[in-house]
């Protein structure tokens with residue numbers, strides 16, 4: 001490989017790395033917004049449970065109220081799956097993963113977090 005070829009190859013590699021950084025940041029922002037939506041649903045679920053438990057004449061949970069928060073629970077589950085899918089894509093793009101407990105970055109094949117000792121569970 002002559003100098004020009006090496007130079008071109010280096011430029012291409014840098015371009016790919018920049019694209020990966022942009023893509024990873026996009027996925028992380030997506031996950032942050034999904035997590036924000038989950039947090040809103042947690043609040044709403046909490047409020048509904050509170051209402052169910054405190055409404056006059058109610059002996060706690062009733063089916064009518066359960067039906068109201070069921071769609072939120074379903075949506076939270078979908079968002080959680082989407083977050084996991086994005087994390088997997090980030091992991092494939094960067095060949096590293098974040099510790100679920102402390103967020104420490106580790107190589108994709110690491111079994112335990114060196115920061116907090118938490119297991120990655122595969």
Ligand SMILES: [Zn+2]
Pocket residue numbers: 099100101102103104113114115116117118
């Ligand atoms: Zn950790």
